[in-house]
Structures are given as structure tokens and as C-alpha cells.
Amino acid sequence: MAGGATVESAASQRRGNLRAYGILLFISFYCAVPFLWVLVASFDAKPSQFLRWPEDVTFSNYSNLFVNESGMLWLLNSVVVIGIATIIVLVFAGLGGYALSRTRAWWKAPLLYAIILVRIVPPPALIVPVYKVMLTLNDGVNATINAVVSDPSQALFLSRIFSFVDGYLGLILVLAAMQLPLAIWIMKTFFDAIPVDYEEAAALDGASTLQTLRRILLPLALPGLAAAGLFAFISAWGDFLMPLMFTSSPELQTLPLGLFRAFLRIDRIDYGFLTALAVIYTLPAVIAFSFARKFLTRTFSGGVKG
Amino acid sequence: MSRIELEGVWKSFGDVEVIKGVDIVVEQGEFAVFVGPSGCGKSTLLRLVAGLESISKGEFRLGGKRMNEVSPDRRGIAMVFQSYALYPHMTVADNIGFALSLKKIPKPEIRKRVEEVAAILRMEDLLARKPVELSGGQRQRVAIGRAIVKRPQVILFDEPLSNLDAMLRVQMRAEIQRLHQEFGSTIIYVTHDQVEALTMAQKIVVLQGGAVAQIGAPMALYKKPENAFVAQFIGSPKMNLLPAQIERAGGDSCVARIGMQAISIPARAGFASGDEIRIGIRPEHIRVSKNGQSDLKSSVALIERLGSETYLHLEAEHEPVVVRIEGDMQADVGDEIGIVFDRVHCHYFNRSGSSVAA
Ligand SMILES: Nc1ncnc2c1ncn2[C@@H]1O[C@H](COP(=O)(O)OP(=O)(O)OP(=O)(O)O)[C@@H](O)[C@H]1O
Numbered sequence: 297m298a299g300g301a302t303v304e305s306a307a308s309q310r311r312g313n314l315r316a317y318g319i320l321l322f323i324s325f326y327c328a329v330p331f332l333w334v335l336v337a338s339f340d341a342k343p344s345q346f347l348r349w350p351e352d353v354t355f356s357n358y359s360n361l362f363v364n365e366s367g368m369l370w371l372l373n374s375v376v377v378i379g380i381a382t383i384i385v386l387v388f389a390g391l392g393g394y395a396l397s398r399t400r401a402w403w404k405a406p407l408l409y410a411i412i413l414v415r416i417v418p419p420p421a422l423i424v425p426v427y428k429v430m431l432t433l434n435d436g437v438n439a440t441i442n443a444v445v446s447d448p449s450q451a452l453f454l455s456r457i458f459s460f461v462d463g464y465l466g467l468i469l470v471l472a473a474m475q476l477p478l479a480i481w482i483m484k485t486f487f488d489a490i491p492v493d494y495e496e497a498a499a500l501d502g503a504s505t506l507q508t509l510r511r512i513l514l515p516l517a518l519p520g521l522a523a524a525g526l527f528a529f530i531s532a533w534g535d536f537l538m539p540l541m542f543t544s545s546p547e548l549q550t551l552p553l554g555l556f557r558a559f560l561r562i563d564r565i566d567y568g569f570l571t572a573l574a575v576i577y578t579l580p581a582v583i584a585f586s587f588a589r590k591f592l593t594r595t596f597s598g599g600v601k602g
Numbered sequence: 603m604s605r606i607e608l609e610g611v612w613k614s615f616g617d618v619e620v621i622k623g624v625d626i627v628v629e630q631g632e633f634a635v636f637v638g639p640s641g642c643g644k645s646t647l648l649r650l651v652a653g654l655e656s657i658s659k660g661e662f663r664l665g666g667k668r669m670n671e672v673s674p675d676r677r678g679i680a681m682v683f684q685s686y687a688l689y690p691h692m693t694v695a696d697n698i699g700f701a702l703s704l705k706k707i708p709k710p711e712i713r714k715r716v717e718e719v720a721a722i723l724r725m726e727d728l729l730a731r732k733p734v735e736l737s738g739g740q741r742q743r744v745a746i747g748r749a750i751v752k753r754p755q756v757i758l759f760d761e762p763l764s765n766l767d768a769m770l771r772v773q774m775r776a777e778i779q780r781l782h783q784e785f786g787s788t789i790i791y792v793t794h795d796q797v798e799a800l801t802m803a804q805k806i807v808v809l810q811g812g813a814v815a816q817i818g819a820p821m822a823l824y825k826k827p828e829n830a831f832v833a834q835f836i837g838s839p840k841m842n843l844l845p846a847q848i849e850r851a852g853g854d855s856c857v858a859r860i861g862m863q864a865i866s867i868p869a870r871a872g873f874a875s876g877d878e879i880r881i882g883i884r885p886e887h888i889r890v891s892k893n894g895q896s897d898l899k900s901s902v903a904l905i906e907r908l909g910s911e912t913y914l915h916l917e918a919e920h921e922p923v924v925v926r927i928e929g930d931m932q933a934d935v936g937d938e939i940g941i942v943f944d945r946v947h948c949h950y951f952n953r954s955g956s957s958v959a960a
């Protein structure tokens with residue numbers, strides 16, 4: 297009798313599992329449909345608004361994006377701007393997070409909360425003051441460029457790079473500044489968990505500050521840097537507001553702006569073009585994640601006892 | 603070259619004074635042990651020598667040269683941390699070789715010296731592992747290897763054996779002493795375990811509340827403690843201290859009163875009638891009276907039988923007294939027992955705890 301009861305409960309358990317998996321599968325599919333549609337439609341010669349297998353599988357949407365339109369320029373702009381911004385974030389968050397973790401100064405806590413406050417204010421609320429500041433700096437930069445360089449084409453080139461408004465530098469700095477607070481917090485918390493003993497041991501082994509940084513702290517901080525860098529990259533990569541505010545020249549256009557403006561074109565809505573652009577826009581984020589994943593899971597232990 | 607001198611050294615963290623005017627000399631090649639209860643400032647003192655903390659007042663000299671302002675990486679001192687602090691992302695070989703690699707020594711040379719050290723510490727088969735894959739004792743050995751590979755003039759140990767089991771501790775103790783004989787480095791070894799201090803040290807520095815309680819050779823501290831703290835801290839089980847009052851002083855002997863009982867003790871220059879003193883006597887220097895003649899009457903509170911020896915925990919005039927007896931002894935809890943003090947081994951401490959010399 298007892299055996300029969302177990303068999304029955306096992307069977308009912310299996311039925312329960314089946315139902316649960318069925319529901320989960322449905323939800324997963326529901327969530328995945330938009331992504332699937334984007335991916336499939338980007339290879340469809342005549343894409344529609346519905347998810348269906350393309351009659352003609354084609355790369356024409358991609359060639360259209362890269363050959364006829366300035367897709368390559370947008371992609372490069374995005375990669376360069378976000379890439380440099382992420383590197384800046386990593387350097388400052390690494391050093392700043394370390395300092396904030398190790399200092400015992402009384403202003404430590406107030407400063408930490410002040411830093412995160414930047415992140416609490418919604419970015420649109422910051423647009424006006426930030427734009428004002430950047431505009432003032434921009435006047436200074438351009439005045440300097442015009443004073444130093446006489447050749448107008450050279451001046452234009454320099455201005456494109458170093459301008460605070462409608463220039464690479466401005467966009468990079470604004471994007472980095474937006475991502476820095478969270479990254480500093482991540483790194484500060486991460487360094488809190490690394491005992492100071494390692495640095496002291498390195499000092500007694502004869503390591504200079506620079507050697508300790510490179511050979512001990514950097515390797516130990518890698519998982520933290522990977523996390524902070526990944527968050528910064530993905531968040532900046534998805535940022536639409538800052539490129540919109542701080543760039544206007546077509547030469548500076550980044551991917552999200554390109555996507556947005558292509559969507560707004562009134563003469564036609566080219567789903568193939570839009571979906572190809574969306575796929576290209578998504579890829580770097582996925583690559584960044586798979587790259588960071590290796591470091592994220594690597595944690596160190598066993599160096600200090602108890 | 604590596605004589606260590608601490609002169610009037612103070613250390614405070616904010617308002618808290620942790621080291622209060624310490625004078626210590628450790629000779630070149632000497633094995634010195636700093637011992638004291640938890641929180642007395644042993645680690646802090648070691649960190650001052652290593653350069654990990656700055657000295658608030660006073661001077662630290664190494665080989666006659668003032669070192670206060672020299673950064674830790676330039677002092678030529680190695681340290682084995684209380685926490686081991688092995689670099690978790692490096693293999694054992696890289697951990698040991700780290701100091702050498704910083705000095706731009708060629709790789710084959712580093713390999714050779716790492717293997718030498720590994721052979722000395724019997725851990726050749728561990729070199730490829732990461733710290734997380736090691737047992738406590740193995741980590742301990744790696745930490746020591748990392749210290750000795752530089753052939754430093756001075757090695758500091760901060761309670762290195764506190765995490766090991768009793769057997770391994772004895773073994774590692776012998777190993778560290780062997781290393782000392784082999785390399786002749788000056789060693790400062792910190793522990794709160796007085797047995798470790800007595801067995802390993804050439805010189806013991808007893809610390810109490812951030813100050814030196816006494817410095818001396820192990821047997822000197824055992825035989826001639828300068829104060830009640832050292833008397834009780836050194837030796838196991840600890841020395842009995844019985845509060846007493848001098849009743850009659852003068853002549854060759856005087857009478858002291860312990861509770862309701864009187865005991866005759868040798869006269870000391872410092873004694874005067876009415877003085878409150880404490881009489882110190884180690885458990886191994888008390889006998890149980892066999893003939894009814896005794897210094898103190900007591901009752902048995904507890905008996906510990908270890909086979910080779912027996913510890914009688916007695917109570918005399920509401921004071922606990924421990925007596926060590928060779929072999930076994932027939933007695934029951936509650937028995938009345940008379941005890942006799944070996945006067946040669948009695949210590950007398952005045953109210954402030956200082957020993958009153960003969
Ligand atoms: N950075 C610090 N700030 C404030 N107080 C400290 C600091 N480091 C140590 N202390 C205090 O100094 C005293 C001595 O500490 P220390 O670590 O030297 O003790 P210890 O003798 O090594 O003890 P243990 O045997 O437990 O290791 C302690 O009371 C401790 O609280």
C-alpha cells in the first residue's frame with residue numbers, strides 16, 4: 297500500500313512539474329518573441345510586422361546599413377565613445393574605490409553618499425545645468441583651438457574631437473560621469489572585502505606602491521572591475537539622452553541616435569533596415585557581457601586564515 | 603648589522619595609547635619572543651618594527667641606524683603575518699618567489715631559490731598549488747618560505763602557530779628553531795602562549811597593557827619574576843598568589859598573616875609591620891605535610907589526576923591554592939590537608955605588585 301502511495305505521488309509530482317515547465321516555457325517564449333522577431337526580420341528581404349520565417353533569407357538589410365547608410369560610422373562612434381568612457385570609468389572607479397575603501401577620514405561616509413546622489417537625480421533633470429556648464433567650457437576650448445591653430449580645416453578637426461558640445465570629448469566625459477558613481481561604489485565595496493594584509497605583505501616583500509598596484513591589487517580587483525566595467529558599458533551603451541543632447545553633427549551620430557532617426561523617417565518604415573540596426577546595436581553589449589563573465593565568476597580566497 | 607633597538611617608543615591611535623614608552627633591545631641573531639595577553643600591543647609593536655605603522659614617539663634603530671622614517675619595503679625585514687596573507691591569485695612558487703621577482707632577479711635563479719626554500723620546508727610537491735588548495739599547516743609553511751627566501755636579517759613572526767593543532771604546533775616550533783639556527787637571522791616572535799615563549803626564546807619580553815613588564819632569559823623570568831604579573835603569566839599552572847599582611851617585622855624572620863593563619867617568612871628590607879603583601883609560590887614548590895606540621899591548613903576542592911602527576915586544587919582561607927604532586931595521591935574532595943611552602947622558592951610582592959628582593 298505504502299509503495300502504491302509513493303508511486304502515485306511521484307506521478308502527480310511529475311504532472312505538477314510538467315505543468316510548471318509548460319507555463320515557464322510559454323512565458324519565456326512570450327518574452328523572447330520581440331528578440332526573435334528582430335533577429336529573423338533582419339535577415340528577411342520583405343519583413344512584416346509579424347514573426348514568420350523569411351521567404352528569402354538575405355543579408356541585404358545589413359549591406360544596406362553598412363554600404364548605403366552610415367551604419368559603420370555610427371557603430372564606430374558608439375564603440376569609441378563608450379569604450380573610452382568605460383576605460384575612464386574603470387581607472388577612476390578603481391583608484392577612487394580603493395582610496396575610499398582604505399581611508400579612515402571623517403568625510404568618507406558623507407562623500408560616498410554625495411557620490412551616489414548624482415545617480416539618484418534623474419538624468420533629464422540634470423540636462424539644463426550640465427548643458428550650461430559644457431557650453432561654457434566649449435567656448436573656452438574652441439577659443440583656444442582657434443588661437444593656436446590657423447588652418448581652418450585643422451581647427452575643425454580638433455574642435456570635433458575636443459569640443460565639449462558636439463565633440464567626442466564632451467560626450468565621453470558626460471557619459472563617464474554618469475556611470476562613475478555606481479562604479480565607484482562597486483569598487484569601494486569590492487576593495488572592502490580584500491584584506492589590507494596582502495598590501496602589507498607586498499610592502500614587506502619589497503614592492504613599491506606601483507608594483508603592489510600592478511601585481512597584487514589589480515589581479516585581485518579584476519572581478520570587481522569586470523562588474524563595474526560591464527555595468528558602465530551596458531548602461532552607457534543604452535544611453536540615448538546624452539548623445540541626443542551633446543551631439544548634433546551627423547559625423548558624430550552614434551547607434552541609438554541612428555536607430556531613432558531612421559525610425560522617424562516619414563517617407564517609409566523599413567523594418568529590415570531597423571531590425572538589422574537593432575541587431576548590430578545589441579551585439580556589442582552581448583560581447584561585452586560574455587567577455588566580462590570570465591572575470592566575474594573568478595573570485596579569490598584562501599589567502600588569509602579565519 | 604641587525605641589532606634591534608626600541609627606545610622610548612610610544613604609539614597611539616587617535617587618543618588611545620597602545621604602546622606606552624617601550625625600551626627593548628634584541629641582539630643580532632637573537633631569538634626574542636614577545637609575549638603577553640590578548641590586546642597588550644604585541645602585534646602593534648611588531649608592526650612598528652616592520653614599518654606598517656608609524657612610531658608616535660621614540661626611536662627604532664636597526665643595526666644602529668634610525669629607521670622611523672624608512673618605508674617597510676626598504677627595511678629589509680620579513681614578516682610572517684598572523685593571517686598568513688598569501689597572495690590568493692598566485693601559486694605557492696609565485697608566492698615564495700614574489701620578493702625576488704620584484705628585484706629583477708632572472709627567472710632560473712628565482713626558480714632555484716624557491717626550490718631550495720621548498721626543500722628546507724619540505725613542500726616541494728606543493729609548489730604548483732594555489733593557497734586555497736592548502737591546509738592550515740601548509741599555508742603556514744608557505745608563509746615562512748616567503749619570509750626566508752629573501753634571506754632577511756630580521757624575521758618577524760606574529761602568532762604564526764595559533765591556528766594549528768597541538769601536534770603540528772610542536773612540529774612547526776621545532777622547524778622554526780631549526781631555521782633560526784641555520785640562517786642566524788634576528789627573530790622576533792610574537793605569541794600569547796607562554797609555553798611557546800619558554801621553549802623557543804633566548805630572550806623573552808613580557809608585555810602588559812602596552813608596556814614592558816619584564817625582559818629576560820626564559821629561566822630568569824621563571825625563577826626571578828620582577829612583578830606579580832610576570833610571576834603569574836610565566837609558568838603553567840600559574841603561580842599561587844596569597845594575600846598576606848606582615849604582622850611582625852625585624853630580625854631574621856617575620857610573621858605574615860594569611861587570613862586567620864600565621865606563617866613565618868624570611869625578613870626583607872622592604873617589609874614593615876602592617877604591610878599588605880602577596881606571597882607567591884609555584885604549585886611545584888608546595889608539599890603536602892605528612893607529619894602534621896604545616897604552614898597552612900586547607901581543604902581539597904578538586905583533584906586532577908594525570909597519571910604522572912596530580913594537581914590538588916585547595917582552598918586555604920578562601921584563597922585558591924594549586925599544588926603539584928609527583929605521581930598519584932590518595933585524597934578526597936573535602937579532606938583537610940596541611941601544606942608546606944619551600945621557602946627558597948617563595949616570592950614576595952608588595953602592594954603595587956613589585957617583587958621585594960632579599
Ligand atoms: N588601528 C587601530 N586603531 C585603534 N586601536 C587599535 C588599532 N590597532 C590596534 N588597536 C588597539 O591596540 C591594542 C593592542 O592591539 P594589538 O593588535 O597590538 O594586540 P595584540 O597584543 O597583538 O593582541 P592579540 O594577541 O589578540 O593579537 C588593542 O587594544 C587594540 O584594540
Ligand SMILES: [Mg+2]
Binds near residue numbers: 760
Ligand atoms: Mg596580535
